[in-house]
Amino acid sequence: MPVQVRAPRGLAGVIVAETRIAKSDSDGALVYRGYPIRELAENAGFEETAYLILNGTLPNRSQLSEFSSTLAAEGGVPYAVYEIMRRLGKDVRPIDALRTACSALGSVDRRSTVAAVQASLEAKMSVLAANCRRVPAGEKPRGPREGLGFAANLLYMLTGKVHEGYDLWVFERVLMFYMEHDLNASSFTVRVVASTLADPYAAATAGLAALKGPLHGGANEGAMRMLLEVGEPEKARRYLDKAFSDGRKVIGFGHRVYKKFDPRAVLCKEYLREMLRRRGPDDRLFRLCESIEKEMWERKGIPANLDYYAAPIFYLLGIEIPLYTPIFAAARVFGWMAHYNEQVAENKLIRPDAEYLGAVDLRYVPIANR
């Protein structure tokens, strides 16, 4: 019998891999390839950060230019994939349509190297994410526009408007925050699938399957629905009283890693306040967010997470709520591919054990005697 060890439930605190991609700490520190998240948010753009996550170093000018051009050039989604999305019909949930489209794309993409496949997948995920509600609803796909960067293009495809200035700057930061977060459930799923040596599309499809779950990807949408339901800062306390007494989870709060604060939420909160300030005197949305956050911290000691403060930013940008999780995917796919590559580079099939608690050596009983 080989040596067995018992892991805590949910693999909490269990180191299952070595990584050089990112590190999130319980005290609220987050680095991407060594760079603190605030350092990147203040200085770098999306493509630069994606290059960093994938390659380990910040790009020089020609590397960045090549990387950005490839992302822009690979955005063309085959007609058959749009047809498949359309076939799903207008009632489909966007995240289901996105997962199906990603799987379909993987079935027809014939690029021959892993690097080419990944570049294609990364570029197209954002186009599919922006179109995973429109196209099943029978609308025409809205493809990328020439001359826009990754964030500007995604926001354009999502909303039909070209955004600039502070709004675009903030959206780009939120995408950067969603890009990578070490072994979150979807990235771990990607690594498990990568460990079978399945291709990047199969792994990303599995990542999207994990994002479907309300404990992982659905949270930004759930948080926005809650904010709209509460409606007014003054109603926060009563809403939470009810949620606590019903034993309901309050969406957008708590994180397996961060116990004091989520550094991404802290930054998004700053951005949200400034976005509203630039829009005029009405700061109710900010006060609403803050009032629930304050109550949750004072009464439960649970901090707000990225999803909680990303949601009202997406809302202000005019993005439909069911697209929040697809946006998460459009950014996280870069992290997924970094994990895919790290897993495959020193692969061992991820195949844990279970402790069997049932009977052994039962004898079959003929059906007449049951």
Add this chain to the structure above:
Amino acid sequence: MPVQVRAPRGLAGVIVAETRIAKSDSDGALVYRGYPIRELAENAGFEETAYLILNGTLPNRSQLSEFSSTLAAEGGVPYAVYEIMRRLGKDVRPIDALRTACSALGSVDRRSTVAAVQASLEAKMSVLAANCRRVPAGEKPRGPREGLGFAANLLYMLTGKVHEGYDLWVFERVLMFYMEHDLNASSFTVRVVASTLADPYAAATAGLAALKGPLHGGANEGAMRMLLEVGEPEKARRYLDKAFSDGRKVIGFGHRVYKKFDPRAVLCKEYLREMLRRRGPDDRLFRLCESIEKEMWERKGIPANLDYYAAPIFYLLGIEIPLYTPIFAAARVFGWMAHYNEQVAENKLIRPDAEYLGAVDLRYVPIANR
């Protein structure tokens, strides 16, 4: 900082869950819900075993009848899903088409309870598996035929022929062996996705993504291709000499759990010998299999696994090689759903840690200085 423990690579020997579904032991014992696999192979049928895996006890007559009727009644795949498969085109790999179809089905299936969703998924997976080469190739789907059991129907849909007698009995056993195998990579993937509380279709789609990998699902196809390549029992030694000197993995051998023998392979080997005996005096295929097996054991101490002996059985039954892994999925989906239910019943999000080996506190360097 919470307590951290370091797991061996690939989570080998790490107990990540308690289970009452099945137990595989390094000494070659395998039980499903307490019943040794040979006991079930000799006495039970596929539906009975699937009921057992899902519910924990053997069914009585009325339970079995209801379970079998539901499986038969739920086999109707929506037209839109076949259309989606067709759109993938004739060059698609069947396992990619199956994953895409499963994801699509999950996007349009509107059953309201988890139990109803799972029954639908289990019934339709087999129909999709049988059609995941035909339909993309432009052929008409071949649906289930009334009056046939699960195994007979799947074999009919795969081959266009109604099989009976020993051939069907063997095929049913092979499906039973593929049904469940505790925390194999795809079932673990399913549990990770289930732990986000994603729906059963999302979880099964991720399971199919893991099956795409040659270290997990592709092995029965690879084993058959190898057997055809070697061709003659006398060529086994030379083939292996070359494989060893090239450092190539020999497909169909070795298993994370079984170090002496895989009990399912032992049974399949008996069945293969008997199938050939009933066909006539030509036992070259059996001798070919045995010669490679013997060399692998004597020279490397690695035993044959289920995939190795399932492959020539599928071959004798006239099933096209690229459908071997889809067949695996059609059977394994019952185990996946048992794991899904067990995970969700006492859920905790599966979210491990990684050890970060990279730098921290790097300062951003302007692009002009890189």
